[in-house]
Amino acid sequence: MDTKDNHSLPSDDTTRLADTNSPTTANPAETTGSTTDPASTTSPTYTGITEEFNTEDIQVVQVGSVLxxxxxLEExxxxxxxxxxYxxxxxxxVEAMDRDPYIAVKVLSKDFQANPDSFIALQRETKKAQQLAHPNIVTVYDFDRDGPNVFMTMELLQGEPLDHLIRRIRPSALPAQEALSIIEQMSxxxxxxxxxxxxxxxxxxxxxxxxxKNVVKVVDFGIARAAKDSDRVVEDATIFDPGSLGALTPTYASCEMLEYGTPDPRDDVYGLAVVAYELLAGSHPFSRKPATYARDLGMKAERPKEISKEVWQAISHGLEFERDKRTINATQFLQEMSGPRSGRDSRFPSWAYPVTAAAGLLMAVALVTLMFFGNGDGQPxxxxxxxxxxxxxxxxxxxDLLEVAEVHGLVGRYIEPSGSSAYDAYQQVLALHENNKQAWEGLHSLGDQMVVAIQKLLDDGKQDQAEILIARGLEKLPQHEGLQALRESF
Incomplete structure (x- = not known):
């Protein structure tokens, strides 16, 4: 990364479940894979293992080392x-003359390296993570060791961790559309x-x-789970306590996680709902208190004025302290945020209902013309x-990309923000499959949705906003008849 964020972490973000007697430091950076937790700490329980481990002839990994x-390792x-x-x-x-020879390498802390159970558990979980091929999950290339040094290789990203962004704007919230885009991608x-x-x-x-490019990437799949799993195979749980390894962050952990319950998708949903609340409200729903503490005190999250009733229902469902009452998984959370809700018989939002027969006919005519008569210039x-x-x-x-495009459209992100819109997702599909029918139909449907949204703006007397949306729509979809007709009507 060319830029560094030197903000120090608030103490409650770095709370651990096990006591340690060594100071913590933080040097967060804007890069793949690294959490912004403090430097790893060693509790007295680890001393015997660590001393035995350190009797090996270990070369300290640092900038300039070669694994x-x-x-x-360059930085x-x-x-x-x-x-x-790094x-x-x-x-x-480099030998293959790749134009982008850089990757991210995470060298794991000695707490992992010194415990054989952790190594086995992490290797197993990392293999699972390698199978997660998704545009919003960081790509993990490999898991390996060089002598005693255990490391992971993954794609190198440019941008910043979300916690940096939250701290930078706190106590303000993100603009609603930007926040919803991030929430949708995380989900x-x-x-x-x-x-x-x-x-x-x-x-x-x-x-x-x-x-x-405003693309969300979730990192560190499997590492926390490996820490928790390895904890189960030793007699003394404190030898490999997930808290001291950074496997849990109480501010975002569910009650069941804090009480060492079996991992469940609903644990992730609780953390997701907390983060969603922070992005939309500018504050933690329980004043940064652990879930068990908030539960025992009877704390309740307050609905911010900026959050709509429907979005609030989805978030509050995810914030339930009891697992049985919580949203069952991230798919349902996403549906509750942007999909079917009570009183609605379609997965499309209410403003999408009045798509006119004329708009549908225009799309059908365009497709038929394109497929059977060519483009009018003698081209096949x-x-x-x-x-x-x-x-x-x-x-x-x-x-996956088609699903991303659909959800962008559902929440009104037709062509903006750049890099995280329905239009961008469809273009990614066409880059992979030039004549993809679903993508071409999706682009036409996208124009139709914009026509409906523009008509609503006009009905509400917001002509200036409507004109701007028409102009931007035609920049992306210059041949869309509905957008053309609206422009000509002015």
Whole structure:
């Protein structure tokens, strides 16, 4: 990263479940993988293991070190409770003349390295994380060790962790559309993981990364779960206490996590709901108190004026202290935020109902013209292809993008913000599959939705806003007849 964020962490963000007698420091950075927890600490219980471990001839990993004769560590990007993240040059990529030979390398803390159970658990969980191919989940390349040094390699991102953003704007909230975009992308990441039977177990702003293109990336899948699992196989739980390893952050952990319950998707939902509340309200729903503390005191989150009734119902459902009352997984949370709700017989929001027959006809005519008569310039006609015709890996990637595009449209992010809109998602699909039928139809449908939204602005007397939306729509969809007709009506 070219830029560094030197904000210090608030003490309640770095609270741990086990007492330690060494001071904590923080040097957060804007990079992949690293949480913004303080440097790892060692409790007295670890002393015997650590001393035995340190009898080996260990070369300290630092800037300039080379791991596996391949990864050259060029810059330290962040230090957290789970380890240290470096920007590294992959020499294999250099040899292959790759234009972007840089990756992120997370060298895990000695608490992981010194405990064989943790190594086995982390290796197992990381293999699961490697299977999470989703646009909102950081790509994990490999898990390896060089001598005693355990490390992970993953994609290098540019931007900033979400907790940096929250602290920077606190006590203000994000603009609603920006906040909803982030919430939707976080929800999609967790929903996909839950569908693969993977629970994050430490969902918090420090494990969410916002790239310079406004794309959300959730990081550290599996690490927290590995810490919790390994804790079960030793006689003395404090030897590998997940709190001292940074596996839990009480501010965002559910009651069940704090009470060492079996990991469940509803634990992730609690953390997701807390983060969603912070983004929309500018504050923590329980004044940054752990869930068990808030529950025992009978604390209740207050509905901010800025949050609509429907969004508040979704968030408050996710904030339930009792697991049985909480939203069952991130997919349901996403549906409650933007999908079907009480009194609605469609998954589209109420403003999407009055799509006129004329608008639908325009889309059908455009598609028929394009497919059967060409583009009018003597060019061959375009034959649209179904996503289902593709190979499994490509089909899965495209289906994920199509879902992202659909949700963007549902919440009104048609063409903005740049990099996180329905239009951008459809363009990503077409970059992968040029004649994708669902993407082309989606773009036409997107124009139709914009026509409806613009008509609503006109009905409300907001002509200036309507004109701006028409102009921006035509920049992206210049051939859309409905948008053209609206422009001509002025």
């Amino acid at each position: 596996k004769n391949r990864f050259v 330290m990007l962040g230090r957290g409770g789970m380890g240290v993240v 920007k590294a040059q992959d020499m294999r990529k 999609r990441a967790l929903a996909y993981a839950h569908s693969e039977n993977i629970v994050h177990s430490d969902f918090k702003p420090g494990n969410v990364f916002l790239t310079s 006609e375009i034959v649209l292809e179904e996503t289902s015709s593709l190979a499994e890996e490509q089909r899965t990637r495209i289906e």
